[in-house]
Amino acid sequence: MEKEILVTEDGYNELVNELEIRKGKTRREISARIKVALAEGDLSENAEYSESKEEQNKNESRIIVLEHTLKHVKVVKHNEKNKDTIQIGSKVKIMDIEFDEIVDYMIVGATEADPVAGKISNLSPLGSQLLGKKKGENVDVTSPGGIVKYKIVEVN
Numbered sequence: 001m002e003k004e005i006l007v008t009e010d011g012y013n014e015l016v017n018e019l020e021i022r023k024g025k026t027r028r029e030i031s032a033r034i035k036v037a038l039a040e041g042d043l044s045e046n047a048e049y050s051e052s053k054e055e056q057n058k059n060e061s062r063i064i065v066l067e068h069t070l071k072h073v074k075v076v077k078h079n080e081k082n083k084d085t086i087q088i089g090s091k092v093k094i095m096d097i098e099f100d101e102i103v104d105y106m107i108v109g110a111t112e113a114d115p116v117a118g119k120i121s122n123l124s125p126l127g128s129q130l131l132g133k134k135k136g137e138n139v140d141v142t143s144p145g146g147i148v149k150y151k152i153v154e155v156n
Contacts, residue, residue: 005069
């Protein structure tokens with residue numbers, strides 16, 4: 001049996017929307033560029049044709065990945081009854097104890113993780129340590145530079 005792919009409701013909607021766009025609008029746009037390039041004649045020296053075919057291959061590959069992901073996805077709903085405990089979908093404020101710096105994160109499934117946007121995977125070292133914890137608790141996370149200590153300031 002294939003492993004379930006955990007995503008939040010927002011993550012699921014993003015995957016569905018991306019798939020619809022890639023199967024519709026993106027395919028049509030690439031197809032139109034290929035037709036224009038074909039009309040120009042000699043394909044051996046036609047950079048536009050080569051680039052469009054490469055983009056078409058990348059788009060079709062991404063469609064396959066999205067379809068596979070959606071086939072095995074499990075939407076994890078944030079449990080409002082237990083919202084003071086960190087779970088997938090929780091928004092947390094944590095303080096790096098050493099640097100006295102507060103950082104905001106949302107715990108998400110691995111496929112929707114985007115650290116730059118403040119979304120960390122439930123499978124990441126920090127995300128996995130935060131799961132099940134509550135406001136006021138401390139967590140120690142092993143990083144390449146050693147152990148980093150955090151205090152949970154807020155859970156939503």
